[in-house]
Amino acid sequence: MRILVTGIAMFALCVSAHAHRLNLFATASNGVISGKAYFSDGKPARGVAVQAYDPGGAALGETTTDEEGRFEYALPVTGGAVTLKSISGDGHAAEFTVTPADPAGSAAAADTPAASGPSPGGASAGTIERAVDEAVARQIRPLREQLDAFEHEVRFRDAIGGVGYIVGAVGLVALLKARRGHGRP
Amino acid sequence: MHIAEGILSAPVLMAGAAAGAAGVGIGLHRLDDRSLVKVAVLSSAFFVASLIKVPLGPVSVHLILNGLTGLLLGWAVFPAVAVALLLQALLFGFGGLTTLGVNTVIMGLPGLASYYLFHRIAARSQGPVAFMAGFMAGAFAIALGGLLLAATLMSTGEAFWNIAGVALGAHVPIMLVEGCVTGSAVVFLNKVRPGTLCANVAPPILEAQPGAEPAA
Numbered sequence: 001m002r003i004l005v006t007g008i009a010m011f012a013l014c015v016s017a018h019a020h021r022l023n024l025f026a027t028a029s030n031g032v033i034s035g036k037a038y039f040s041d042g043k044p045a046r047g048v049a050v051q052a053y054d055p056g057g058a059a060l061g062e063t064t065t066d067e068e069g070r071f072e073y074a075l076p077v078t079g080g081a082v083t084l085k086s087i088s089g090d091g092h093a094a095e096f097t098v099t100p101a102d103p104a105g106s107a108a109a110a111d112t113p114a115a116s117g118p119s120p121g122g123a124s125a126g127t128i129e130r131a132v133d134e135a136v137a138r139q140i141r142p143l144r145e146q147l148d149a150f151e152h153e154v155r156f157r158d159a160i161g162g163v164g165y166i167v168g169a170v171g172l173v174a175l176l177k178a179r180r181g182h183g184r185p
Numbered sequence: 186m187h188i189a190e191g192i193l194s195a196p197v198l199m200a201g202a203a204a205g206a207a208g209v210g211i212g213l214h215r216l217d218d219r220s221l222v223k224v225a226v227l228s229s230a231f232f233v234a235s236l237i238k239v240p241l242g243p244v245s246v247h248l249i250l251n252g253l254t255g256l257l258l259g260w261a262v263f264p265a266v267a268v269a270l271l272l273q274a275l276l277f278g279f280g281g282l283t284t285l286g287v288n289t290v291i292m293g294l295p296g297l298a299s300y301y302l303f304h305r306i307a308a309r310s311q312g313p314v315a316f317m318a319g320f321m322a323g324a325f326a327i328a329l330g331g332l333l334l335a336a337t338l339m340s341t342g343e344a345f346w347n348i349a350g351v352a353l354g355a356h357v358p359i360m361l362v363e364g365c366v367t368g369s370a371v372v373f374l375n376k377v378r379p380g381t382l383c384a385n386v387a388p389p390i391l392e393a394q395p396g397a398e399p400a401a
Contacts (some may be wrong), residue, residue: 021279022189040279041238090351091188091338154277159236162272163229169268170225177218 022092024050024084025148029137033073033098036145037065037086040152044069045088053083186249186330186356187273187288188337190281197340201287208263208293215260223381224265227254232269235279239362249359252326253367255296256304256319257374257382262296263289287337295329307371308382315375316368323367324360331356 022045026035033052037045050071052060060082065071075082083097193201216224227250234248255262267289273279280288299322307318335349374381 021187021277040277085191087192090348090355091186091192091334093189093192095191152278154236158276159233162232162269162276165272166225166229166232166268170221174218174221177221 021152022048022086022088022094023148023152024086024094024096025145026084026096026098027137027141027144028075028082028098029134031075033075033082033084034070035084035096036068036070037094038069038149040154042149048086048088050084050086053085055080055083186291186334187280188284188291188334190283192341193284193287193337194340197337198283198287201284201290201337203286205263205267205286205289205293208260208289209267212260212263216264220258220261224258224261227257228265228269230254231266232272235273235277247359248363248366249292249327249330250363250366251292251296251330252299252323252363253370255293255299255326256307256322256367256371258296259300259304260297262300263293266293266296291330291333291337294333295326298329299323299326304382311375312372315371319368319371320364324364327356327360327363328353
């Protein structure tokens, strides 16, 4: 009985471990990188460590995904691109680079006006721009997530194409064998 | 069971590539013209199997089919698996090019083991015995694959039993499904086309030599 319970618990813990590919996706705003890790069948990757590296390859820090495969990481002050890497225990690995253009861009915009322009009018051009940037980033985030998932989705035509390659390869081998056979009596 | 790129160290990758290449070489060497089509069909099946999801209660698992491929092909399991894995890496992004050799061994070797362990019984029996032989071949290949995966990942510093636990735990449902599929396939083949399992890439070299010499 205990073995059965352990088995079921173990099974429930690692149901997502069988998927074939691990994917990472992240965006950054308000000085926080937030993202998610998921397997190729759309299931969240739970409790997987995500490491952050700067462009030079030096480790910045580490975080772990929650029950829904989501993680958050405080954007380092360096302002450059941050590469996120994740290796799950069973041989899956994924990498995603948060480029400075989208995340750190808004972070930089967040820093400069705050430092340089405490304009008395309240809403300076910088503040408005920052607010718009953030709102737009927030709005298009689901779209980007969907696009990222769509890009990694395996499509029917890929499978059919692969089978076609195998048939073609065997045809080629058969042809070569037949030719060699003709050479000899 | 695919190991992604960027996890294993260069020596492990090279050892895997060498072992995989050796397997493919032996498989191709022992391959006769008549079983070429069989290799293609099983390679295609293996290639597509990873996309076939079997809903099993709250989880969905997918087939791997290395047991069936091994049982039907013998040593030719290596070329069949290598081609399928190459295409999976290129078209689906599963595994990777540098890990092709390692993955070929992880999935091909259990297939070959299933062949030597269960082929004889599966080829000569009917009904429930044939089903059981097929079931064992399918389930055993998955279990051994999980253990090989764990042994390979041990080189990255993970504790063997940790990964083995995860890998085997995750593969228990697949073992059952895969066993049923392989068992049914064996029963079906023995009924519809008896001899599919027998006439083969001949395993014992002694038997193969006299017949193969004039043909080659």
